[in-house]
Amino acid sequence: xxxxxxxxxxxxxxxxxxxxxxxxxxxxxxxxxxxxxxxxxxxxxxxxxxxxxxxxxxxxxxxxxxxxxxxxxxxxxxxxxxxxxxxxxxxxxxxxxxxxxxxxxxxxxxxxxxxxxxxxxxxxxxxxxxxxxxxxxxxxxxxxxxxxxxxxxxxxxxxxxxxxxxxxxxxxxxxxxxxxxxxxxxxxxxxxxxxxxxxxxxxxxxxxxxxxxxxxxxxxxxxxxxxxxxxxxxxxxxxxxxxxxxxxxxxxxxxxxxxxxxxxxxxxxxxxxxxxxxxxxxxxxxxxxxxxxxxxxxxxx
Amino acid sequence: xxxxxxxxxxxxxxxxxxxxxxxxxxxxxxxxxxxxxxxxxxxxxxxxxxxxxxxxxxxxxxxxxxxxxxxxxxxxxxxxxxxxxxxxxxxxxxxxxxxxxxxxxxxxxxxxxxxxxxxxxxxxxxxxxxxxxxxxxxxxxxxxxxxxxxxxxxxxxxxxxxxxxxxxxxxxxxxxxxxxxxxxxxxxxxxxxxxxxxxxxxxxxxxxxxxxxxxxxxxxxxxxxxxxxxxxxxxxxxxxxxxxxxxxxxxxxxxxxxxxxxxxxxxxxxxxxxxxxxxxxxxxxxxxxxxxxxxxxxxxxxxxxxxxxxxxxxxxxxxxxxxxxxxxxxxxxxxxxxxxxxxxxxxxxxxxxxxxxxxxxxxxxxxxxxxxxxxxxxxxxxxxxxxxxxxxxxxxxxxxxxxxxxxxxxxxxxxxxxxxxxxxxxxxxxxxxx
Numbered sequence: 001x002x003x004x005x006x007x008x009x010x011x012x013x014x015x016x017x018x019x020x021x022x023x024x025x026x027x028x029x030x031x032x033x034x035x036x037x038x039x040x041x042x043x044x045x046x047x048x049x050x051x052x053x054x055x056x057x058x059x060x061x062x063x064x065x066x067x068x069x070x071x072x073x074x075x076x077x078x079x080x081x082x083x084x085x086x087x088x089x090x091x092x093x094x095x096x097x098x099x100x101x102x103x104x105x106x107x108x109x110x111x112x113x114x115x116x117x118x119x120x121x122x123x124x125x126x127x128x129x130x131x132x133x134x135x136x137x138x139x140x141x142x143x144x145x146x147x148x149x150x151x152x153x154x155x156x157x158x159x160x161x162x163x164x165x166x167x168x169x170x171x172x173x174x175x176x177x178x179x180x181x182x183x184x185x186x187x188x189x190x191x192x193x194x195x196x197x198x199x200x201x202x203x204x205x206x207x208x209x210x211x212x213x214x215x216x217x218x219x220x221x222x223x224x225x226x227x228x229x230x231x232x233x234x235x236x237x238x239x240x241x242x243x244x245x246x247x248x249x250x251x252x253x254x255x256x257x258x259x260x261x262x263x264x265x266x267x268x269x270x271x272x273x274x275x276x277x278x279x280x281x282x283x284x285x286x287x288x289x290x291x292x293x294x295x296x297x298x299x300x301x
Numbered sequence: 302x303x304x305x306x307x308x309x310x311x312x313x314x315x316x317x318x319x320x321x322x323x324x325x326x327x328x329x330x331x332x333x334x335x336x337x338x339x340x341x342x343x344x345x346x347x348x349x350x351x352x353x354x355x356x357x358x359x360x361x362x363x364x365x366x367x368x369x370x371x372x373x374x375x376x377x378x379x380x381x382x383x384x385x386x387x388x389x390x391x392x393x394x395x396x397x398x399x400x401x402x403x404x405x406x407x408x409x410x411x412x413x414x415x416x417x418x419x420x421x422x423x424x425x426x427x428x429x430x431x432x433x434x435x436x437x438x439x440x441x442x443x444x445x446x447x448x449x450x451x452x453x454x455x456x457x458x459x460x461x462x463x464x465x466x467x468x469x470x471x472x473x474x475x476x477x478x479x480x481x482x483x484x485x486x487x488x489x490x491x492x493x494x495x496x497x498x499x500x501x502x503x504x505x506x507x508x509x510x511x512x513x514x515x516x517x518x519x520x521x522x523x524x525x526x527x528x529x530x531x532x533x534x535x536x537x538x539x540x541x542x543x544x545x546x547x548x549x550x551x552x553x554x555x556x557x558x559x560x561x562x563x564x565x566x567x568x569x570x571x572x573x574x575x576x577x578x579x580x581x582x583x584x585x586x587x588x589x590x591x592x593x594x595x596x597x598x599x600x601x602x603x604x605x606x607x608x609x610x611x612x613x614x615x616x617x618x619x620x621x622x623x624x625x626x627x628x629x630x631x632x633x634x635x636x637x638x639x640x641x642x643x644x645x646x647x648x649x650x651x652x653x654x655x656x657x658x659x660x661x662x663x664x665x666x667x668x669x670x671x672x673x674x675x676x677x678x679x680x681x682x683x684x685x686x687x688x689x690x691x692x693x694x695x696x697x698x699x700x701x702x703x704x705x706x707x708x709x710x711x712x713x714x715x716x717x718x719x720x721x722x723x724x725x726x727x728x729x730x731x732x733x734x735x
Contacts, residue, residue: 054582055579055580055582056560056581056582056583057583059553059556059557059561059581059583060557060560060561060583083372157392238373238382238385238386238392239371239373239392240371240372240373240374241371251372251374251375251378254374254375254378255348255372255375256551256553256556256580257375257376257551257552258348258375258376258551258607259400259450259570259572259573259576259606259607259608259609260348260349260350260351260448260572260576260607260609260644261348261349261350261375261376261576262350262575262579263556263576263579263580264579265553265556265580
């Protein structure tokens with residue numbers, strides 16, 4: 001009722017008054033977002049352009065335009081075959097760490113978050129405090145203590161040293177916890193129980209589908225974290241056969257830095273491009289879940 | 302003296318013990334060629350790209366041997382990995398590539414197998430003096446040289462011609478050329494340097510300095526000796542007048558500078574051609590090689606810079622097999638394969654080989670650069686030694702000497718500061734520093 005009386009006024013001063021559904025345009029904001037867009041896209045464009053150059057062109061031609069030869073496919077072939085195709089091995093390792101690490105972390109976060117949101121048990125507050133505290137500790141700060149722990153268990157230099165620490169995602173758990181609290185009505189669980197469903201079935205068939213947007217959000221978070229993980233593998237791994245892409249690319253890059261080492265900046269750039277493509281694809285596909293996941297619980301209905 | 306003998310005795314016993322253990326455990330032979338015939342698996346840690354072909358050739362000749370060539374990182378990254386594997390007591394390789402300057406650290410840690418029992422000490426005459434001295438201490442051989450780095454001057458001839466600059470024969474002329482070039486083109490520099498311990502120590506070496514000497518647990522460090530002084534006096538005016546490009550060697554900016562004429566020359570080791578060809582392909586045809594600038598006109602004295610050998614690790618259980626490969630790679634067919642791919646040899650036979658000397662390099666405008674480099678190899682000043690902790694020493698070089706490059710202090714003061722730091726470290730490590 002109140003809305004209808006207001007409408008004529010809004011129509012008269014369109015463009016100056018903010019009305020819901022028709023966001024106000026701001027020149028300043030356009031410029032600021034424009035700058036941010038350019039800032040975030042230029043490195044990507046630079047990478048795309050320079051991945052087409054030969055080692056020689058890289059250093060003798062303008063950075064933001066193509067060189068004298070178009071070497072994209074040659075670079076691609078060489079990057080994939082250099083040093084007996086070690087790049088593919090590193091890609092496989094990264095996928096393994098992401099699937100086992102990020103996948104496992106998501107699973108644990110969903111299970112834990114659901115349990116913490118929907119069940120009461122003694123010590124819940126303490127768990128909450130620990131999880132919140134853990135969110136504040138950056139993984140990098142824990143890398144060295146983790147190394148000592150794994151070293152005493154003789155697990156360093158094995159894939160387990162990367163997968164096991166990746167399984168724990170306090171932030172993911174916290175996110176699932178608050179998401180599950182809002183997304184699953186208690187009445188629905190009651191109804192399922194009254195209908196005779198077991199706890200497992202209630203979780204699996206009733207609650208899990210409701211948790212999907214949150215699950216995808218956590219999956220994206222943990223995926224990106226594992227995919228980009230550098231410091232932990234750096235101190236855990238010695239055997240290049242177990243390197244993830246991040247470490248491998250760094251090794252290629254530092255190869256140019258000594259007598260008798262072969263400079264392969266062209267392959268480093270191609271490798272970097274190949275490394276970010278899967279993440280971009282994952283984001284494009286999962287973006288809508290991610291958005292609805294983040295805003296869930298933001299509005300009281 | 303007595304600790305030395307007992308150490309040698311101990312190593313000998315340990316080797317003999319591991320040999321008998323090896324014999325009883327898996328019937329492994331202690332004779333290299335027999336071990337190769339029996340076969341087995343070897344792990345090698347190295348970053349040298351030319352070793353790939355050597356491994357393939359060796360495996361083709363010895364079908365029973367399986368070699369795992371692993372690149373665990375370049376230079377210091379590899380030494381860190383190696384040191385970790387040694388302290389962990391497992392997971393290390395049988396053979397490792399080690400640069401000459403870093404050998405002391407591993408010899409001192411008794412991490413390398415002494416190879417005299419395989420007859421390695423009899424190979425001395427086959428290698429150039431510089432690399433050989435790098436791999437052996439007091440008659441004990443701890444590895445065989447793979448390549449060497451006698452120094453020469455690599456320069457961009459088209460840039461020299463453009464600004465009508467003569468190829469300098471002495472350091473005095475070199476400094477004058479640096480001045481002239483930078484005046485003619487303010488963007489061009491004769492040389493780049495942001496403080497590189499390997500470069501400065503090599504210059505001191507060429508100037509006749511012997512700042513480091515180690516005898517047992519006594520380490521002498523004198524970075525104010527005649528040679529060190531000469532180098533500081535040569536380089537200081539260049540730094541003062543900003544004639545040295547502030548570009549760190551091996552950075553991507555450096556590769557760029559070598560390609561676009563910002564850096565006109567490099568005084569460095571003979572392995573550089575391969576690096577130039579792969580890193581700066583666009584400079585092809587522009588570059589030439591000349592003898593290293595001399596301190597006095599008409600003389601010929603040079604130094605080594607870089608270069609590495611292969612060593613067998615003390616805790617390798619396949620020392621005999623490893624030695625067979627080592628021989629193949631350094632004095633056998635493997636050496637030829639590596640030279641073909643652009644590695645600079647450490648073997649005197651190859652350094653004097655007509656075919657090697659007459660080889661023309663397209664990259665260097667058809668110049669027979671090996672003649673210059675080989676001559677340099679024969680003129681390396683003998684008797685140089687690095688510190689037993691040179692890798693560490695180099696890593697702290699910029700804390701003191703590095704300051705001279707940003708203008709806070711002089712090179713002489715910087716070297717004195719470095720000396721203090723090194724003596725302190727030596728004492729902390731249980732050496733007697735003089």
